[in-house]
């Protein structure tokens with residue numbers, strides 16, 4: 001799992017450097033569910049990566065989440081607030097708008113994309 005994540009990160013870096021590595025490998029999906037909504041993560045386009053501490057604030061650790069969950073986080077909370085207050089999954093899930101979103105998205109299939 002960790003190795004797979006590393007490989008993905010390296011591939012992304014290689015692409016940024018303009019290296020040709022062929023198509024990206026399928027998204028890594030482990031036994032862990034999405035840390036925001038708790039639904040399973042299914043390989044493919046419905047998943048994304050989130051930095052709990054935004055990269056612009058020096059954050060490095062990233063987590064696999066649903067794309068829809070990720071979009072909701074960034075639509076709802078500005079980067080500075082993420083860094084200052086919402087840098088744990090617990091804090092995020094207590095945000096009123098995020099909490100409402102979680103109870104809505106929990107009823108959707110794991111690959112759901114709007």
Ligand SMILES: [Zn+2]
Pocket residue numbers: 034035036037038039065066069
């Ligand atoms: Zn999710």
Ligand SMILES: [Zn+2]
Pocket residue numbers: 049050051070073074
């Ligand atoms: Zn993010």
